[in-house]
Amino acid sequence: MSKNKDEKLSTEPYKGVRDFYPAESAQLRYILNVWRTVAERWGYAEYKASILEPSDLYKAKGADNEELVKEQTYTFTDRGGREVTLRPEMTPTVARMVAGRRRELGYPLRWYSIPNCFRYERPQRGRGREFWQLNVDIFGSTSLAADAEIIQIAYDVMKAFGATDGDFVIKIGSRKEINRVAAEMGLDEARTKQFMALLDRKAKMDPEEFAQQFAAFGANESVLYSAAPQEVQALLEQLRAMGVANAEYDPSVVRGFAYYTDIMFEVFDTAPENNRAMFGGGRYDNLTELFDDEPLPGVGFGMGDMTIADFLEVRGLLPAYMPPTVAYIAVAGAELGPEAQQLAQELRAAGVNVAVDFGEKKLGDQIKAASKGGVPWLIVVGQDELASGTFNIKNLNTGAEEKMARSQLAQFFLNL
């Protein structure tokens, strides 16, 4: 046993956060790239901000939020006595930014961002303390077409990941309708909240238990199964016209206690073993009320990297890891280093990603290193090759080799 054991630091990452070794990093990058590509395809511009925000930004919305900030965020006091919070979500930040330039921006404003966010929670499947989250929003439009566009983008993202219509379902709810039903049932504000909390849990509950608790509110379950409100019907029609076939009305969609005020939606995994909402969004009346008096409507959604990664992994939709390096140059002796470097520079100048071995180890070990890193192609530089100007290139995945003139190498790799 090592004497210094107790003095050495753990190699584990901090609780609830992840290390991204190259393979995981590539996976995250893939997800972020799909998000970015789809958002930009729809004409959304990217914004960014610091991870740090004044804690007041999250506390300001009421007592509930104060609890949330206290118990479920990373909050600390800086050296100047300011209370600071690591952003747990992006919406307050974007509200702040939009409010700050309200008069200068053009509406409808289409913005997206892919921030990492932090929540002080107990980690479990699909939930860590740091995650990346796509945020897509339209500001300054009350048109139902904006709601439809946001849902279409969510749909497009799923399709871009390779999901089929049968893999997920988009459930659309209406906060207005719930308020109407609650009023009809004569519920006060507190009871309405409890009512919504019950609806939110419906998907995970035993139907009988749900019916029982529902009855306790003094109403019949049938109020839930009346026809979709006019607005939702119109929305569903628009979506269908645009090719979104797997959307449906579901009165139990309430999105927790979020700031949504009208249409809301949640994307559900259809796999029975993962019967829960993966992500969602909706419409809010006045995003910037914390900062000014003029209302600014918006509609948007957010989705996290961990839940979508689980979804994709279960379905085999995550791409296999490929390192950025296309070719590895092994050298048959350290004295050939400069020659190998020169070949590498030729290839790099042509746009090929190349790494060069320093020749400290035997060829076999060099190959092993390249192979472990997942590099697909190997070139050996030796006296013979340099003299003849012909190199053997080896595919490390298949073991196949072929001869190639030095002048053809770059083109070969670029054409892969």
Place this chain on the structure above:
RNA sequence: GCGGCUAUGGUGUAACGGUUAACACUGGAGCUUGUGGAGCUCUCAAUCAGGGUUCGAUUCCCUGUAGCCGCCCCA
């Protein structure tokens, strides 16, 4: 915040409460080798922490910690 399960080298596993904690892979050193990612030899490296039961604990019990899973929550 609450509950369940788990914890042995870097990784994956093994060891009726009883020898020196075993095996494989990986890592390191060496030999061999100008078409090779192989082989052979040697080698580094572990019982999560603290307490208890016991003649004796990797094994049983308690506490802590960590991981996984679920609940609460999920902005």
